[in-house]
Amino acid sequence: MHTFWDNIWKFPKFIISVFIGFFLTAVYPIFELSKNKQINYLIMIILLLVIITLYLILKLMLGYG
Structure with missing residues (x-):
């Protein structure tokens, strides 16, 4: 045991x-x-768009919108 x-x-x-x-x-x-500066900006923009999209989806799913 x-x-x-x-x-x-x-x-x-x-x-x-x-x-x-x-x-x-x-x-x-x-x-x-992210070692390349141009790709680093692209990664940050994509990450920001993903976070905003998830925020909006959760906001609408939970009825706060």
Whole structure:
């Protein structure tokens, strides 16, 4: 039974490390592209548009619009 509870306590750490690994793997190419100044501006504009779009979608879905 002790092994069971050890595994239960290790599970959240595992999930967090999987999410961090996925995030770093997905974002690493963007950091590589951001070394170029022109592409950096393009990435910032796209990121801003994504944030604004998500904000508007959530605002309309939750009925605040």
